[in-house]
Amino acid sequence: MNLFEGITDYLLVMKKTFTRPVKFKTMVQQIVHEMYYLGVESLPIVCFLSLFIGIVVMIQIAFQMESPLIPKYTAGFITRVVIIYEFSPTIMSMLLSGRVGSRIAAEIGTMKVTEQIDALEVMGINSASYLILPKIIAFVLIMPVIITFSIFCGLFGGYLITMITGEIPTSEYFYGLRAFFTSFEITYALIKSLFFGFIITSISGYYGYIVEGGALEVGKNSTKAMVQSSIFIIIFDVILTQIFLG
Amino acid sequence: MIKVKNLVKKFNDKVVLNNINTTFEPGKVNLVIGRSGSGKTVFMKCLLGLLTPEEGELFYGNKDFYSLSEKEQKNIRKEMGVVFQSGAIFDFLDVEGNVRFPLDMFSNMTQKEKIDRVNYCLEKVNLQGTNKLKSSELSGGMKKRLAIARSIALNPKYLFCDEPNSGLDPQNAVTIDELIYNLTHEFNTTTIVNTHDMNSVIKIGEKVIFLYEGHLWWEGSNENILKTDNKELIDFIFASSLAQKLLKTS
Numbered sequence: 205m206n207l208f209e210g211i212t213d214y215l216l217v218m219k220k221t222f223t224r225p226v227k228f229k230t231m232v233q234q235i236v237h238e239m240y241y242l243g244v245e246s247l248p249i250v251c252f253l254s255l256f257i258g259i260v261v262m263i264q265i266a267f268q269m270e271s272p273l274i275p276k277y278t279a280g281f282i283t284r285v286v287i288i289y290e291f292s293p294t295i296m297s298m299l300l301s302g303r304v305g306s307r308i309a310a311e312i313g314t315m316k317v318t319e320q321i322d323a324l325e326v327m328g329i330n331s332a333s334y335l336i337l338p339k340i341i342a343f344v345l346i347m348p349v350i351i352t353f354s355i356f357c358g359l360f361g362g363y364l365i366t367m368i369t370g371e372i373p374t375s376e377y378f379y380g381l382r383a384f385f386t387s388f389e390i391t392y393a394l395i396k397s398l399f400f401g402f403i404i405t406s407i408s409g410y411y412g413y414i415v416e417g418g419a420l421e422v423g424k425n426s427t428k429a430m431v432q433s434s435i436f437i438i439i440f441d442v443i444l445t446q447i448f449l450g
Numbered sequence: 451m452i453k454v455k456n457l458v459k460k461f462n463d464k465v466v467l468n469n470i471n472t473t474f475e476p477g478k479v480n481l482v483i484g485r486s487g488s489g490k491t492v493f494m495k496c497l498l499g500l501l502t503p504e505e506g507e508l509f510y511g512n513k514d515f516y517s518l519s520e521k522e523q524k525n526i527r528k529e530m531g532v533v534f535q536s537g538a539i540f541d542f543l544d545v546e547g548n549v550r551f552p553l554d555m556f557s558n559m560t561q562k563e564k565i566d567r568v569n570y571c572l573e574k575v576n577l578q579g580t581n582k583l584k585s586s587e588l589s590g591g592m593k594k595r596l597a598i599a600r601s602i603a604l605n606p607k608y609l610f611c612d613e614p615n616s617g618l619d620p621q622n623a624v625t626i627d628e629l630i631y632n633l634t635h636e637f638n639t640t641t642i643v644n645t646h647d648m649n650s651v652i653k654i655g656e657k658v659i660f661l662y663e664g665h666l667w668w669e670g671s672n673e674n675i676l677k678t679d680n681k682e683l684i685d686f687i688f689a690s691s692l693a694q695k696l697l698k699t700s
Contacts, residue, residue, distance in 0.1 A: 226555050323538035326498050326610075327552055328524035 217410045220332040221340070234338035235345075242304050242339065242405075243346030247353055249303065250296060254287075254354040257295075258361025261286050266371045279372045280362065280380020285389075287358035293393040294441045296354045297347075297400035301433035305408035308339055309429035312412025313422035321413075336409035340402060347401030348394045355393065392448050399444060400437050407433045451475055452497065452608065452640055457506030459492055466492045467503065468664040476607070477638045479631055479654045481645055484661035485686060490644040491535070493661065494612050497642065498532060499523055510608070528556055531601030531639075533611040537593040539585040545572070545596055546581035552603045571599040575629060591622035595629070602633060609634065609641040615650060623647060627654050648687060651675060660686065 225231040265279045312335055315321050324331040359381060366377045411429035415421050452474040459467040466489045474480045484490050495501040497508065499515060508515040510526050518526070532538075540548050549568045553559055559567065572578050575595035580588075588596060594614055601609060611630060615623035631654040634641040643650065651658055655672035660683050662668075668683045678684065688694050 230554060318541075319534040319536050319538040320540055322495075322498075322500055323532065323534060323540070325500060326527055326530055326532045327555065328527035329555060 213414065214407070214410050217332055217336075217413055218406060220330060221336045221406075221409070223330055223333045225333055225337065226329055231338055234334075235342045238339050238342035239346045242307070242343050243350055246300060246303055246350060250300070250350055250354050251357045253299060254292065254296065254357035255361040255364075257291055258283065258287060258358035259365045260361075261291070261358070262362035262365045262372070262377075263369075266365075266369070276372050276376040277380035277383055280377040281383045282380075283362040283377075284359060284381045284385070287362075288355055288389045288393050290441075292351050292354040292358060293396040293400065294437065296351065297397065297404065297437050298434045300350070301404045301408075301437065302430050304343065305404045305429045305433045306426040308405060308408035309412040309415075309426040310422055312336070312409060313415035313425050316413065316415045317418055317422060332409075332413060336406070336413065339409060340405040343405045344398055344401040347397040351393060351397040355390075395448070396441065396444055399440055403436045403440060404433045407436060451509075451511065452642070453507075453509040454497070455507040455509070457493075457496060457503050457508070459489075459496055459501065459503040466664050467496065467661075470506070470661075470666050472659055472666060472669065474640050474642055474657070476640045477635060478641070478656040479634050480640070480642045480657045480659070481651055481655040482642060482659050482661060483644075483646055483651060483655075483686070485646065488661040489664045490646075490661055491612055494610055494642065494644050498530065498610060499527065528604065529607040531604070531606035531609045533594065533597040533601050533609075533614050535612040535616060535644075537597040539588070539593050539596055539600075541585045543585075544581070545577065545583045545585070545588070548585070548596055549599050549603050552600065556604060567603060571603050574602065574633070575599045576625075591618050591625070594618065594622075594626055598626070598629060598633070602637070605637060606639060609639045611641070611643040613644050613646070615645060615647045620649070623649065624653070630654060648690075651687075662686075 261283050262279060265282050269276070269279060312321075315335070321331045321335070324334060363374065363377060366372045366374045408429040411425040411432070412422075415425050454470055454472050454474075457467055457470040458465065470493065482490050482493060492501060496503050502516065506516075510529075513522070513526065515523060515526060540551060543551060546565075546568050549571050550564055553564045553567060557564070568581070569578065572580065575598050577592060577595055577599060580592070585593065585596075598611075598614070609630070614626050614630065618626065627650050630641060630643060633639065643654075645651070652672050652675075655675070658668075658670055658672060658675055659666055660668040660680075662682050668678065668680045670678070675683070675687065
């Protein structure tokens with residue numbers, strides 16, 4: 205499949221996905237269910253990774269800041285910028301594409317090869333809309349929450365290391381976190397998270413939906429879902445950064 | 451009634467179904483038999499509208515299925531019950547959830563009515579009391595019976611079963627056959643069963659069609675299938691060593 209065919213195919217699946225559900229009540233239940241499984245269940249690993257990345261970023265910056273001309277609060281300032289602008293929305297989304305994306309692709313792909321999707325279709329249910337749409341809506345809604353947790357844990361990680369090593373005074377770190385802060389930074393991170401949430405779920409849903417064959421193809425498409433999601437996250441990161449900050 | 455006229459299905463240049471003409475009547479168990487790769491599953495998928503044939507017409511009652519709008523096709527699909535070869539049990543739902551699924555999607559029943567209907571369907575297939583079991587906790591035979599229970603939840607006019615006996619022991623296979631036969635006569639459904647199980651043919655095949663290399667090679671009933679002189683059909687029926695021994699002794 206070439207790139208053009210792939211994009212056309214993706215758009216056709218999305219066209220089928222974004223249609224009126226058979227029952228709104230059922231879809232709302234599915235959305236709540238998916239918010240838990242895709243979002244809430246991701247929180248422990250997101251918080252764990254963010255905490256340690258916050259610690260590492262802070263150690264790295266403190267290590268580089270040997271010049272007395274650079275104010276100590278710069279460490280807090282840079283940690284904040286790194287975490288809010290790039291790590292939490294972008295890198296964390298790429299990590300989530302591995303956890304959430306491969307899960308979605310494998311789940312839908314397995315349903316395809318075990319004829320469960322055919323069973324939905326012959327009942328008169330639009331399988332793409334029934335399976336993919338609730339996942340997209342749920343994850344797009346929960347993504348800002350996940351990223352907010354990630355930001356908080358990352359910054360908390362930086363605070364922990366200032367407490368443990370004492371290399372940067374805690375008061376300086378907090379001053380750095382607040383220095384030149386505008387609420388747009390958070391808005392920017394959350395807007396990116398919405399886009400990335402859509403990219404992860406729609407691409408993974410697509411790769412699950414087009415599986416043909418057996419277990420081997422399910423595995424292959426799960427990997428493709430993760431890789432393609434990561435690539436599109438990076439491409440859209442460039443585009444969004446240019447739009448909002450350029 | 452389902453009527454098939456001049457149905458042709460190709461995959462690339464390979465003709466899988468070649469000019470199939472037949473009629474399936476209500477209240478009868480119609481069996482489609484043939485070797486693996488003879489086109490049985492493709493034929494059933496064409497009947498279900500999961501595959502679109504290159505040529506031909508398919509009538510559900512007096513409605514030409516392929517010329518209907520997607521919405522009209524969906525309305526006919528709501529009258530279909532399908533048992534897939536693998537069972538196609540929704541593994542994100544328990545036994546009760548699987549049978550209840552079509553009721554949740556397409557009926558306006560109250561919760562109590564739904565539960566009553568689920569229990570009725572489970573009782574019909576001897577799965578009463580298994581409501582809360584997960585699909586992973588079911589045996590192969592139970593999965594097939596659950597698939598049948600789900601397929602009859604909405605009282606379908608048309609029942610399709612793709613190799614319902616495959617992978618089952620002889621006793622379970624007989625149970626499934628009896629179940630399909632009884633449901634067909636009780637609810638006057640138009641039932642189409644893909645099979646290569648000769649026990650099913652003899653026991654429940656009120657109408658049998660034999661597909662051979664994509665052609666409708668023979669058509670008849672279980673009563674006259676053993677009297678046929680059609681060579682390909684005889685080769686198919688008496689392929690097993692047990693059947694050959696019986697043929698020699700008879």
